[in-house]
Amino acid sequence: MRNRGWSGLKDYQLIQRVVAEDFTLVTCNSVDFRGKGPGELGGEHANLDIHAGLVCINSEVPLDLDLQLELFQAALEVLEAEEDPVSKAFDLFHQENGQVDYDIYDIPAAHRAAAVQLQAPAQELELPNEQGNAQQPAAGAPEGEAAAP
Numbered sequence: 001m002r003n004r005g006w007s008g009l010k011d012y013q014l015i016q017r018v019v020a021e022d023f024t025l026v027t028c029n030s031v032d033f034r035g036k037g038p039g040e041l042g043g044e045h046a047n048l049d050i051h052a053g054l055v056c057i058n059s060e061v062p063l064d065l066d067l068q069l070e071l072f073q074a075a076l077e078v079l080e081a082e083e084d085p086v087s088k089a090f091d092l093f094h095q096e097n098g099q100v101d102y103d104i105y106d107i108p109a110a111h112r113a114a115a116v117q118l119q120a121p122a123q124e125l126e127l128p129n130e131q132g133n134a135q136q137p138a139a140g141a142p143e144g145e146a147a148a149p
Helices: 011-020 030-034 065-079 110-115
Strands: 025-027 054-059 088-094 100-106 123-125
Touching: 011 025, 011 030, 025 030, 030 054, 030 088, 054 065, 065 088, 065 100
Parallel strands: 025 054, 054 088
Antiparallel strands: 088 100, 100 123
């Protein structure tokens, strides 16, 4: 945003520019753009008839730049397999224990928001470690949970 001169824009101003230029918005400010999530949609994207998609990065721990980049890379890997991001939200959740889950769901226009349901249950991701390999489950962690970085 800074490189485009969009820093300091209000959310409603930002969403107008994002839609006008057909961008998919990536944000750590999830609630303002998608509401509280499936079943409680709101925010700027729920007011749109159509948009190029929304990527929300959420974490139970503070998101420093390295963690943001790591989570964004994980999101890109999942989104590559998606056929069409139009009017969809991708919510990535980083747990305190290092586990990463995600949901993909529709964010329709406001008059349709109440009828939205998840298209698939939450799924887990494996984040690559510093060597680029998928993390192994933590010792003693339930199956499917990756070790914290």
